[in-house]
Amino acid sequence: MHIVIIWQRFLPYHVARLARLARRLAESGPCLTAVEVASSDDSYAFPGAFPKENGFEHVCCFPGSSYHAHTSDGIFKAVSAILENIRPDIVFAPATPFPEGMAAVTYRCRSATRVVMMDDAWEHTDRSGLLTRFIKRQIHRNIDVAFIPASSHREYYRNMGFPEDRIVCGVDVVDNEYFSSAADAARNKGKELRSELSLCKNYFLFVGRFLERKGIEDLIDSYIAYKTAAEDPWDLVCVGAGPDMDAIRKRAADIAGIQVVGPKYGDSLCLYYAFASVLLVPSRSDPWGLVVNEGMACGLPVIVSKGCGGAKTLVLEGENGWTYEPGDTSALTVLMQRANKLPPGSLRRMGDRSRAIVSEWSLDRFVEGVLAAVKLSRRSAAGVIADFFVKLWKGHVIIT
The missing domain is CATH 3.40.50.2000 (Glycogen Phosphorylase B;)
Structure with missing residues (x-):
């Protein structure tokens, strides 16, 4: 099995999660590739040094540049090309507002892969209107699992179209x-x-x-x-x-x-x-x-x-x-x-x-969430309306 995990930019807590996951996967055999969209961004000022010895393959779409220097179309195409080249069995990607998230969902629609959405939005932070939420729910029908922080966020994701048994927790942890x-x-x-x-x-x-x-x-x-x-x-x-x-x-x-x-x-x-x-x-x-x-x-x-x-x-x-x-x-x-x-x-x-x-929210909690998501099967066909919105929406570049 080949697992791909995508983030906009790898900050220290991303690298720590990936390294712990790679250690666990080394015991059971799956291959892990970490896809970083760009090596810097305009949201966080963390130093950009990436450790060479981390136990997983690291691919960067736009090395030496800021995520926010690229268009949503450029990011969508770059991530799509990498997925076509790797052909993973399962992809963990950011939420659908982002082009890298939509690249993963779009790739799923033309392949046999599964997609896990990593997200931590909740009622208080999602200020989108009724139409936007309707479109999100439709797109979510083409996503197999929601990987969220904790049970406190579950109701929001149930309301956004994910069955209870397709929600796993542990995405937001530090070392x-x-x-x-x-x-x-x-x-x-x-x-x-x-x-x-x-x-x-x-x-x-x-x-x-x-x-x-x-x-x-x-x-x-x-x-x-x-x-x-x-x-x-x-x-x-x-x-x-x-x-x-x-x-x-x-x-x-x-x-x-x-x-x-x-x-x-x-x-x-x-x-x-x-x-x-x-x-x-x-x-x-x-x-x-x-x-x-x-x-x-x-x-x-x-x-x-x-x-x-x-x-x-x-x-x-x-x-x-x-x-x-x-x-x-x-x-x-x-x-x-x-x-x-x-x-x-x-x-x-x-x-x-x-x-x-x-201590209940450690790097191991992230690893257990990934492994739980990997065990879940691909969802059934989402339907014409859901597929239409996947084709229509490619995400946008925002500063969070």
Whole structure:
């Protein structure tokens, strides 16, 4: 059996998932090819180095260029050509809004292959109208399996045309072992590293792209209110980059206690997770929010907006953190005050609970999801209307 997995661009968590899958497949025989559309993009600023020793074949359609520098037609044709050349038995691909996703579905319609859609959209993030949803449901009839993050997303995919027995979970995971060990190693050098990074004893941490939908303006509003009321306020450290970076830096410059440190990756990022007291994820709208996984793997309590798709699954109220309605800055302020008043021992116990919860969402969970999808048969013929929309729609290039 030949398995192909396609993503726009391979970020560190993609590579970790693929490497773990390749290790498991090496025991049973299937061949794995990972297809990367382009080696960079305009959404994420991760460094582009790809490890050479990873246990799977790596093919890049547009090496040395950005995904967003190409047209949807160009991406569709490039991915289609690779699939025609490889002729896989099963293809795991992004959702149908994207040209690489539609290339996989179109290839399925002219071959005997099966297609698994990897997606993490849900009711809160899908703002499409009735007509668009109707077309999606029709196209989905030509997709064999939906590979989604967790059961919290199941109802949405049932409503989008997938039978219950064709939905598998585990698509959104990170390398928990890496984050946990890197954070612990940093804590073992506590005083020295804190001094180098100019970090205070206690601070809230934000990690993410500086975009309106990530809620960072809401976070700053809440922090101002929190700082005004708290007797011994913690700092707020913001890690990341994005289109709103300059505006956030300018606003934060006049607020004592806020540090905007810019983008950090890998071991450098883990230093900020290691010494934080609580991770804040204020997203107004987010399909999942992998920073929640990362922070929990590092042993942090979390405060997460319900606009974040991972909140229902990863946050147990009062056990490892709290959730609140997206955009409710007053509620976020109250939760920051609550965390601030907890003794260190309580915060540590919540952090330990975070690690226990996220351990259920490891790289192995991704592998089990892939293997479960591989076992499912090809769906029956979708019909003329479904096939028509597959021919009509080729996806579009968007910045997420």
